[in-house]
Amino acid sequence: MKDKKPKSVFKEGAITSEFIGNSIYKHQTKTSIGAHNIFLGQVRADEIDGKKVSAIEYTAYEDMANQKFHEIRESAFEKFNLTCMHIYHSLGTVKAGEICLFVFVSSPRRKVVFEALEYIVEAIKADVPVFGKEIFEDESHQWKVNS
Amino acid sequence: MQITIKYFGQLTEITHIEEESIAFSGTYIKELLETLYRKYNTLKTKDFQVAQNQELVSFETKLTGADIALLPPFAGG
Incomplete structure (x- = not known):
């Protein structure tokens, strides 16, 4: 069996700054890493026809979404020399100003993480x-x- | 053939259900959609893609899977 079963990237509600900080902390033991790059998607209080967005309620086709996240992971590891990669996406209600997407890539060298992060975030969106x-x-x- | 159809996002505002199972004897995805358009009048006006067994397929594709999902535009991130 080559592929591991896709692990769920979904978290109920907003992704907290404590969770993000703790993720960074956990990488201190991985000393081959020289560069991290992080993308945080935040819910924007867009104003449309005079009304302001107060929250986004996320739903997903979870089985297919987890499979797609898995494919994006595999393809990013193939394309870039990454030491590790973490993706978390919210489900349910996330208020304006809160974090709904957390992508975290790490590599020995910096150039790789800039390219890899953009590739991963764009693939998630599409x-x-x-x-x-x-x-x-x-x-x-x-x-x-x-x- | 018994087919399970899942609806997501704004499409559930038309169907008022998230999933249903229907008996269907056609060959192509588009034939299945015609059946659904008769059931849900305004579905035809909506923008969506179809996934068959969790892979996006064109409406011209042959129906092979029992697991169909109608997916409105993605909004992740």
């Missing part, structure tokens, strides 16, 4: 079946579409 309901302050909503 290929993973996650859906976002933008909730306005008056509790009406619209559906988010990645541009």
Whole structure:
């Protein structure tokens, strides 16, 4: 068996700064790493027709999404000399200003992590079946579409 | 053939269900969609892709899997 079973990247609710800080801390023992790069997606309080987005409610086709995350991981490890990679995405309600996506890549050298991170984030946006309901302050909503 | 169809995101506002199982005898994905358009009038006006056994497929594809999902535009990240 070559491939491990895809592990879930989904977390219920926002990704906290404690969780992110702790992830960085855990890498102190991996001393072959010389460079980390981190992407944090934050829910933006967009204003649409005079109404402000107060939160996004995320849902996903979880089985397919986990499979896609797994494929993105495998392909990033093939393309780039990465020591490790972590991806976490929120499900459920994430308020404006909170973090909904955390991508963390590490490598011996810096140039690799800049390229790898962009590749991974763009692939997540394009290929993973996650859906976002933008909730306005008056509790009406619209559906988010990645541009 | 018995087919399970999953609906996500804004499509659930049309179907009012997230999953259903239907008996279907056609050959192509597009034929299945015609059946669904008859059931859910406004589905045709929506932008979505179809996944068959968790892989995106064109509407011209032959129906091979019992597991179909209708996916509106992605909004991850």
